[in-house]
Amino acid sequence: MKAHTDKTYDLQLDDLRNKLLTLGGYVETEIATTMRALTERDSKLAETVIGQDREVNRLEIEIDEACRRLLVLRQPAASDLRFITTALKIVVDLERIGDLAVNIAERAIDLNQSPPLKPIPDLSRLADLGQRQVRAALDAFVEADPDKAEQVIKNDDLLDSLYHNLVNELLALMMEDPRNIRRANSLLFVAKHLERIGDHATNVAEMVIYMVRGTDIRHPGSRK
Template identity: 55%
Template structure:
C-alpha cells in the first residue's frame, strides 16, 4: 500500500459527519429566518428589509455548495455504509430542498417590492398564518432529521394540509377581489404568487420530513398514495 496516501481515521470520519450535521442545521436556521423576514417585509411594506433578504440568498447558495461538497467528500473518502450512508445521501437531498426554500423567500420579496409601489389591497391575515405554519414545518423537519424522529416527521407531513387549505382560502378571496374590481388584478395576482410560494415552502418541508422516514426506516413514502389518502 502507498504510504503517501492519507489514512482516514474514525475520528476524522466522525468529525466530518458532525461537520455535515452542523452545516445542514445552520442552513436550515438561515432559510427559516429568510421566510420570517420575507413575510415581515411584506406585512410592514418594508422594501429595504426585502432587499436584505434577497441579498442574503447568496449565503444560502454558498451553504448549499458547502454542504454538497462535505457530503461528497464523506462518500468519496470514507465509503460509509448502512445508516451513515442513508444520512449522507439524505443530507444531499435536503440541502437542495433548503436552497429552494430560500429561493421562494426571495420570490416573496421580489413580489413585495412590486406591491410596495402601489396602495395595499387588503390587510394580510392568511398569508402570515401560512408563513408561520410553513416556517414551523421547516424547523421541525430539520429537527426530525437531526434526531431521527419519524413521529415529528409525520406531524410535519400532516401539517401540510393546513397550508394547502389556507392557500385555497387566499385564492378564493383574491379571485373575488379581481372579479369585483379589475383594477385590483395586478396586486391580487402578486399576492396569489406569494401564497403559492408559501405553499411550495411547505411542500419542501414535507419532502424533508418524508426523507427522514427513509433515512430512519429505509422506507420510501414520497409516492405512497395510500398514505396521502390517510389509509
C-alpha cells in the same frame, strides 16, 4: 451513539450536520424576514433577504462538496449512508425554500410601489404555518425523530387547504374591482410560493423518515 473507529469520520459527519443546521437556520430567517418585509411594506428589509440568499447558495455548494467527499473517501454504509444521501437531498429542498423566500421578497418590493390592498389575515396564517412546517421538519432532522416528521407530512394538508381558501379570497378581490388585479395577482404568487415552501418541508420530513427507519415512504403507488 457509538463513535466510529476513525474519529475523523465522526468529525466530518458532525461538520456536515452543522452545515445543514446553519443552512436550515438561514432559510427559516429568510421566510420570517420576507414576510415582515411584505406585511410592514419594508423594501429595505426585502433587499436583505436577497442578500442573505447568497450565503444560502454558498452553503449549498459546501454541503454538496462535503457529501461527495464523504462518499468517495468513506464509502459509507447503513445509517451513515442514509444520513449522507438524506443530506444530499434535503440541501436541495432547503436551497429552494431560500429561493422562494427571495421570490416573495421581490414581490414585496414590487407591491410596496403601490398603495396597500386590504389586509388578508389568511396570508399571514399561511406564512406562519409554512415557517412552522420548515422548523418542525428541521427539528425532526436534528432529533432524528420520525414521529415528528410524520406530523409535518400530515400538516401539509392544512397548508394546502389554507392556500386554496386564499386563492378564492384573492380571486374574489379581483372580481370586486379590476384595479385590484395586479396586486392580488402578486399576492397569489406569494401564496403559491408559501405553499411550495410547505411542500419542500414535506420532502425534508419524508427523507428524515428514510434516514431513521430506512424505509422510503415517497410515492407509495410507484413502487415495483
